[in-house]
Amino acid sequence: MPDDIYLNKQEELFAALEKELADPEKVVAVQIAPAVRVSVGEGFGYAPGEDLTGKTVGLLKALGFDHVVDTPLGADVNIYEEAYEILHALERGDDDYFPVFNSCCIGWRLYCSRAHADICKHISPIASPHMITGSIITSYLQKKLNLPRKRIVSVSIMPCVLKKYETMERLPDGSPYVDYVVTTAELIAWAKKRGLDLKSIPEAEFSELLPGSSKDGVVFGVTGGLVEALLTTLAHVLDVEKEDETFFRKDDTIKERKVKLGEYTLRVLTVHGFANFEKAFKEIQAGKKVHFVEVMNCPYGCVGGPGQPLPPTEEKLKARAEGLRRAADSKRLFATVPQENPTLKMLYRELLERPGSEKARDLLYFHKVELPKD
Ligand code: SF4
Numbered sequence: 382m383p384d385d386i387y388l389n390k391q392e393e394l395f396a397a398l399e400k401e402l403a404d405p406e407k408v409v410a411v412q413i414a415p416a417v418r419v420s421v422g423e424g425f426g427y428a429p430g431e432d433l434t435g436k437t438v439g440l441l442k443a444l445g446f447d448h449v450v451d452t453p454l455g456a457d458v459n460i461y462e463e464a465y466e467i468l469h470a471l472e473r474g475d476d477d478y479f480p481v482f483n484s485c486c487i488g489w490r491l492y493c494s495r496a497h498a499d500i501c502k503h504i505s506p507i508a509s510p511h512m513i514t515g516s517i518i519t520s521y522l523q524k525k526l527n528l529p530r531k532r533i534v535s536v537s538i539m540p541c542v543l544k545k546y547e548t549m550e551r552l553p554d555g556s557p558y559v560d561y562v563v564t565t566a567e568l569i570a571w572a573k574k575r576g577l578d579l580k581s582i583p584e585a586e587f588s589e590l591l592p593g594s595s596k597d598g599v600v601f602g603v604t605g606g607l608v609e610a611l612l613t614t615l616a617h618v619l620d621v622e623k624e625d626e627t628f629f630r631k632d633d634t635i636k637e638r639k640v641k642l643g644e645y646t647l648r649v650l651t652v653h654g655f656a657n658f659e660k661a662f663k664e665i666q667a668g669k670k671v672h673f674v675e676v677m678n679c680p681y682g683c684v685g686g687p688g689q690p691l692p693p694t695e696e697k698l699k700a701r702a703e704g705l706r707r708a709a710d711s712k713r714l715f716a717t718v719p720q721e722n723p724t725l726k727m728l729y730r731e732l733l734e735r736p737g738s739e740k741a742r743d744l745l746y747f748h749k750v751e752l753p754k755d
Contacts, residue, residue: 395571398561401534402445408522409534410448410588411441412514415456415602416540416683417565419704423690424569425579429697430704432711435584437538440568443577446536448522448588453598455514456610457719458728459485460597462507462745464614465736467673471645480671483607484747485509487543488678488687492655497662506746508558510601511537512547515559516744517591521732525590530554536561538568540602540686541679553743564688593715593724600709603702604653604682605629605636607675610719612640612649617718619643630706632681632699635661637671651675653682 401409418434427433438449463481470478484490484505493501508516515535522533537544537559545562552558563571572579586592597610609629616623621643628638634657637650648671652661655678665671679685684701685693716722733741 391567391570394561394563394567395574398536398563398571401536401561407532407534408447408526408528409445409536410450410518410522411446411536411538412450412452412455412511412518413437413441414452414511414537414539414541414544414683415599415606415705415708416686416689416701417538417568418708419684419701420540420565420689421568422579423697424566424573427579428700430700430702430707432704432708433579434708435586436579436582438587439582439585440572440577440579441538442585443582444572444575448518448590449585450514450518450591451587451594451598452510452514452537453594453601454591454722454724455512455517456485456510456598456601457595457722457725458513458517458733458745459507459510460601460607460610460614461719461725462736462741463505463611464618466505466507467611468615468618469737479503480665480674481505482674482676485511485601485607486676486678486683487541487546488655489658489676491543491546492658492678508550508745508747509547510598511539511544512550512558513745515557516552517728517732519556519558520744521591521728524732530556534561535559536563538563538565540565540683540689542686542688543678544688551748553748565686566688566690569690591724593722595716595719595722595725596709596714597718598722599714600706602683603705604632604677605651605675606682606705606709608649608651608673611673612642612647613718614720615642615647617720619645632702637661647672649673649675651677653677653685654680 419430422431422433441449482504518535519533600606609626612624624640635652639648650671681698681702685698
């Protein structure tokens with residue numbers, strides 16, 4: 382494990398990773414956030430928005446990783462748990478539970494803890510897809526390969542430099558959810574340093590041990606994606622007609638809608654670009670009843686994250702957002718909703734039991750939060 386968890390100096394980060402990869406005692410796994418697949422190509426001459434999922438997996442294999450897992454698997458698990466938490470609150474008529482704010486954006490969580498400490502208790506208790514994927518990787522590989530945690534290294538490729546803070550969060554056994562975070566821009570630099578060119582790398586598949594993710598998990602990386610995933614998952618759980626997703630696929634900075642799901646009517650709101658949050662929040666403070674709020678700190682969501690290739694022009698962000706929605710709809714994925722993802726089903730069967738179980742709370746929820754106070 383790294384002594385200095387920030388490892389923001391690229392040379393130190395790359396040297397630490399090379400050492401882990403060269404260690405025959407270690408199994409090194411890596412996860413790829415949704416937004417990375419539509420931006421990593423920019424460092425190798427591809428157009429912004431091109432879906433390079435298979436090539437990114439190939440690149441990580443060429444760098445020496447043993448297992449490549451898709452962060453959307455953790456997003457599937459996150460939204461599956463979230464849907465049940467919300468449903469249980471609705472069933473018991475618990476109005477105080479709402480509004481629920483998303484936990485997946487670290488920029489939002491940090492901003493909330495400084496500017497709106499009073500509403501932090503409304504942030505979902507379920508860890509971010511990044512942390513959940515890290516937790517699943519280490520728990521499942523320990524079980525499947527019969528290895529102690531110290532022989533497993535969990536790395537993430539993220540569009541967000543702030544995600545490095547999530548290596549400070551701890552599971553109940555004291556171990557981190559994730560050991561190292563590498564941004565998209567750092568991955569490009571590392572590959573080039575190794576003389577690897579994405580254009581000549583063949584496509585490869587995710588680890589056969591944890592291969593699957595759904596459309597809902599992939600669309601998380603763009604504004605409106607989390608709400609789209611939540612609504613389709615809730616509709617599936619309730620066995621009612623699902624909301625048309627076109628509305629939440631618009632790029633407007635603030636989107637708000639009342640949605641009917643069987644006997645329930647939910648008001649949901651999405652906002653991207655942290656400067657727009659206060660505008661949306663004023664109405665909630667004034668008493669507007671909202672059930673779920675998706676806040677993405679960056680413009681267009683994680684596709685516009687502070688770890689993506691520079692410069693982040695409006696045109697580029699739009700192309701990445703559209704590219705990620707296309708990638709979410711691609712046939713390469715295993716399912717459209719989390720509940721139909723065979724890997725998620727296997728995880729609940731072999732590891733997590735059911736949404737909200739003691740095991741699920743141990744592995745998928747926040748525990749000891751050690752984010753910096755200033
Ligand atoms: S929206 Fe921005 S700050 Fe938030 S997790 Fe995504 S990249 Fe990071």
